[in-house]
Amino acid sequence: NAGVTQTPKFQVLKTGQSMTLQCAQDMNHNSMxxxxxxxxxxxxxxxxxxxxxxxxKGEVPNGYxxxxxxxxxxxxxxxxxxxxxxxxxxxxxxxxxxxxxxxxSGTRLTVV
Amino acid sequence: AxxxxxxxxxxxxxxxxxxxxxxxxxVSGNPYLFWYVQYPNRGLQxxxxxxxxxxxxxxxxxxxxEFNKSQTSFHLKKPSALVSDSALYFxxxxxxxxxxxxxxxxxxxxxxxxx
Numbered sequence: 001n002a003g004v005t006q007t008p009k010f011q012v013l014k015t016g017q018s019m020t021l022q023c024a025q026d027m028n029h030n031s032m033x034x035x036x037x038x039x040x041x042x043x044x045x046x047x048x049x050x051x052x053x054x055x056x057k058g059e060v061p062n063g064y065x066x067x068x069x070x071x072x073x074x075x076x077x078x079x080x081x082x083x084x085x086x087x088x089x090x091x092x093x094x095x096x097x098x099x100x101x102x103x104x105s106g107t108r109l110t111v112v
Numbered sequence: 113a114x115x116x117x118x119x120x121x122x123x124x125x126x127x128x129x130x131x132x133x134x135x136x137x138x139v140s141g142n143p144y145l146f147w148y149v150q151y152p153n154r155g156l157q158x159x160x161x162x163x164x165x166x167x168x169x170x171x172x173x174x175x176x177x178e179f180n181k182s183q184t185s186f187h188l189k190k191p192s193a194l195v196s197d198s199a200l201y202f203x204x205x206x207x208x209x210x211x212x213x214x215x216x217x218x219x220x221x222x223x224x225x226x227x
Contacts, residue, residue, distance in 0.1 A: 004155070031212075031213070033214075035217075040121075040219060041219060042202065042217045042218055042219040042220050043156075043202065043217040044217075045214060045216075048212075048214060050212045056212075058214070090155055090156070092155075092156075094213070096213075100146075100158045100161065101148075101156070101158065101215065102158075103148075103155030103156045103157070104155050105153070105154055105155045106153075106154075106155055
């Protein structure tokens with residue numbers, strides 16, 4: 001089925017560890033996004049990529065880095081995880097000019 | 113800055129009754145407004161959008177939303193709720209501050225439909 005695939009679905013990290021969240025879409029969309037979802041705060045944009053080869057900071061970029069590896073893949077890296085990064089992370093994609101986003105099923109990350 | 117407010121953390125309604133989930137917005141340009149739904153342990157799914165035209169927008173699963181410019185509102189409605197409509201609903205607005213399309217989401221409203 002066409003869509004956005006995120007891996008892993010669950011992850012527990014110790015403070016200071018690093019990890020990369022993977023995201024891939026097979027809809028040939030130009031734009032991709034990383035959001036985090038926290039109770040009472042909705043979804044907040046971490047980074048986005050308007051097109052292959054470009055990335056920009058969103059609302060809450062501190063502590064994260066991203067790579068737009070190709071048109072399909074957009075990864076999110078935590079270099080030194082902190083408990084404040086415990087959250088559910090969602091990747092999304094959209095076509096240029098189409099304001100509807102397609103979301104992945106999320107990665108639930110716990111940092112202890 | 114563009115923003116949306118969802119004043120209710122939770123809405124409770126009995127099955128078969130009409131439901132309304134409220135959203136108000138604040139934008140500096142033309143409002144492009146959206147509703148998304150999130151079922152447990154799933155990503156968000158697009159329900160409907162208002163870009164221009166008719167103030168009553170129809171979307172997926174029998175939902176509709178009414179755009180009201182004077183009240184800066186975009187409430188989600190359904191004439192007859194189903195238990196399966198129980199989920200988390202997000203309102204969103206296009207961010208006009210940059211040249212690139214980004215959506216700003218509200219904090220979400222949990223809809224609970226009782227049998």
